[in-house]
């Protein structure tokens with residue numbers, strides 16, 4: 318199919334050409350004396366993405382799921398209790414992993430579409446006088462429902478209950494797109510992957526570890542080998558990895574960090590917010606609801622759009638893909654067919670997102686949803702026009718005079734085009 322594929326799933330996201338070029342490298346010896354010049358600054362600069370000074374980021378050749386596992390297996394022991402809310406597919410999968418690793422999970426069941434219930438976390442922590450709960454898990458941005466939760470609020474709940482449990486945060490679809498403050502929020506393990514806000518292909522699982530979490534490593538007896546923090550720490554200390562790192566992705570990550578710092582993290586967050594507001598204006602103009610129940614939970618990286626009953630969202634996604642070369646995200650598990658997701662994170666601007674919204678509009682109409690053509694696109698356009706940064710004045714070439722009425726033609730001469 319001619320033209321670009323419009324990639325609007327919430328990960329993988331678009332990889333900028335600059336990053337693609339940076340990754341296009343011949344392979345090198347990862348044990349050479351030059352290698353630390355690549356690895357060491359990347360590890361150091363990653364700290365700024367997590368907003369941590371005291372924490373240590375580790376990069377595994379894995380995906381976000383691997384970084385989940387690294388967090389749990391390096392800090393906990395079989396039978397340890399952990400506390401976690403389940404309110405979407407990703408929070409579910411992390412809980413499922415914890416259970417399969419042999420941890421006892423106290424699950425706070427929460428409606429899909431709501432954020433993590435901070436009060437219920439607080440109740441459970443306050444009731445745990447013996448401090449049996451060793452870790453508290455929260456999914457910062459639940460990508461399945463388009464819901465962002467209050468990590469700072471959960472830190473406060475831990476502090477109010479004077480509870481020493483580790484705070485582990487899944488930031489796979491928030492970090493580098495939505496403000497995340499590891500040190501300020503007292504996060505002990507912060508998890509992300511390469512293929513969302515970092516605009517890279519999948520292939521890196523990244524976890525930043527606080528000193529408090531690192532101190533649990535020695536007592537923690539869950540088995541870990543590939544994901545062992547100790548091996549990683551030792552090798553990273555001299556700028557190396559304990560096994561073959563993904564060289565191309567490290568070059569890509571270096572470029573991605575450079576791009577994020579050039580734009581400025583706060584500007585990156587503001588851009589995501591503004592793009593998301595435009596997408597939400599479109600959804601409202603379509604007369605549809607978001608899965609996220611309240612504005613305080615609206616995600617700036619993904620909008621999950623509920624479709625009217627009687628319509629199968631899978632059909633919208635299929636039409637969008639096959640007819641318009643547009644990839645939208647599917648509803649997962651109990652949301653299958655009931656919603657589709659528009660990922661608006663990473664390397665994205667207004668006109669790109671308008672393309673995604675226009676394609677979604679066409680596919681929805683094709684699938685039988687009655688909405689006014691252009692309504693969502695128009696609402697997003699107007700929101701973005703109304704919130705655009707003012708332009709500096711620039712000298713422009715003047716407009717040419719309007720065409721004058723053609724002079725009476727001389728006999729025998731052609732007149733058409735005379736004014737040109």
Ligand SMILES: *Cc1c(COP(=O)(O)O)cnc(C)c1O
Pocket residue numbers: 328380381382383407456458459460487488489490510519
């Ligand atoms: C994408 C995602 C994951 C899973 O990451 P993989 O890289 O697919 O392993 C985990 N959590 C959240 C919130 C995500 O969005």
